[in-house]
Amino acid sequence: HLGYDVESPVWRHWVRDMSAHHTFIRYDERGCGLSDWDAKDFTFHDWVTDLESVVDAVGLERFPLLGVSQGGAVAVAYAARHPEKVTKLVLCGAYARGRAVRAQSEDEKRAAALDLDLARVGWGRDDPAFRQVFAAQFLPDGTRADWDAFDQLQRRTTSPENAVRFLQEFAHIDVREQAGHVRCPTLILHSRNDHRVPMRYGEELAALIPDSRLVALASSNHLLTATEPGWRVFCDEVDAFLAD
Structure with missing residues (x-):
């Protein structure tokens, strides 16, 4: 939520x-x-189209594009579709394949399905126990205040029904083909011990995008916090990349 981002310890340092x-x-x-919140169409293609609409509405001609987590896949797809617009691509905690696509073992398939069950059962409840499973994955090294803020954001920013729709679509993301068509310089930053999206999927993305560089961050968090050393490294790397 744009209004809550500037208040929340989860996102305000990004802004x-x-x-x-x-x-x-x-x-x-x-x-x-x-x-x-009542959008009928809810597909990955719709998300890429929405980004196109924002770019057109703002009147951007050429610009660097940042994608975080599943937003990284949207950014990859957009950059592949519009090479004339994206000058540089920055991806953080991103992946080419969602959990359901990359799941091989039965344990991995059950873990992907568990995401949906947790959202169905717990998103709308006053008891935060179910939603804090997500907080533990996204911010394992975060403080209790970080976890509480993340939990509050989950409930304030979308409905339980949409949470399930999001997770279903995230799980089936696959931009491996589009990644090979990205033509701009790309900086990929990934937490070395990311609990939500393991480092090997950042490495996979770097192998797929031709002109890319991968930076491993000393963190376990999927979303970097303001106080951890990895955040400063992230900011310095992005500044240097955009200035180059």
């Missing part, structure tokens, strides 16, 4: 530091935040 030396444009995707 603050990414806008320190650049114009930072952020939008709420369909189904959450200030965007329409």
Whole structure:
């Protein structure tokens, strides 16, 4: 939620530091935040189309593009589709294949299915126990305040029904083909001990994108916190990459 981002310890440092030396444009995707929660169409293709709509509405001609987590796949697909617009690509905690696509073992398949069950059962409850499973995966090294803020954001920014729809679509993302068509320089940053999206999937993405460089961050968090050393490394790497 654009309004809550500047208040939340989960996201406010992203807004603050990414806008320190650049114009930072952020939008709420369909189904959450200030965007329409009752969107009928809810596919990966729709998310890429929404990004196209934002770019057109703002009037951007050429620009660097940042994608975080599943937003990385949207950014990859957009960059492949619009090489004339994206000057540089920055991906953090991103992946080419969602959990259901990359699941091989029965344990991995059960873990992917568990995501959906947790959202169905726990998203709308006052008891935070179910949602804190997500907090533990996204912010394992976060403070209790970080976990509470993450939990609050989950409930405030989308409905239980949409949470399931999001997770279903995230799980089936597959941009391996599009990644091979990205033509701009790409910086990929990934936490070395990421609990949500293991490092090997950042490595896979780097192998798929031709002109890319992978930086491993000393963190276990999927979403970097403001106080950890990895965040400073992230900011320095992005600044240097965009200035180069």
